Amino acid sequence: GENVEQHPSTLSVQEGDSAVIKCTYSDSASNYFPWYKQELGKRPQLIIDIRSNVGEKKDQRIAVTLNKTAKHFSLHITETQPEDSAVYFCAASKGGNQFYFGTGTSLTVIP
């Protein structure tokens, strides 16, 4: 099956700085890569996703990049704000309605 690794497990940044979270996957058949943000006590919320036919996608302060050859994808958050503090999970899917999650990154933005 698929194996998704996520780094770092914790990340602290000053408000206004950028944050980068990286994931690697093992199955080259994976073709859909969502990122979820989960605040304490709340549901995971999709913040951005990318498909294997695209190398980069941006949505305001959030971007995701995908390197299919190296089998890794990254989440970039610019101009971080305290409300960006949460746990972030990456995931990979090759269809069949099965999603494989990374282990999570706890992001703290220090005001």
Next chain:
Amino acid sequence: DTEVTQTPKHLVMGMTNKKSLKCEQHMGHRAMYWYKQKAKKPPELMFVYSYEKLSINESVPSRFSPECPNSSLLNLHLHALQPEDSALYLCASSQVGAGDEQYFGPGTRLTVT
């Protein structure tokens, strides 16, 4: 309506009790999921229903019994649970097929005493 709802929000049950968790969506999604999540860990897949048929069972103990009565509803029946089963139980839905966004419900916080 782009929401998945779950009831109850919180549930405390003894090890001899029988209870059920409920999930509902009206987005026309034909894939529905149950996940178990421990604090600061990723969601752990339990079951997937596709077109109301169980398509994935991740070797979940039989004390958890899923049911999909129709395309909008998903239940999880609980019986003789153990304290280690205490967790957040998340329901999700998506279109059937490759690479489709999953929508998560708010979860049921289950405590087994």
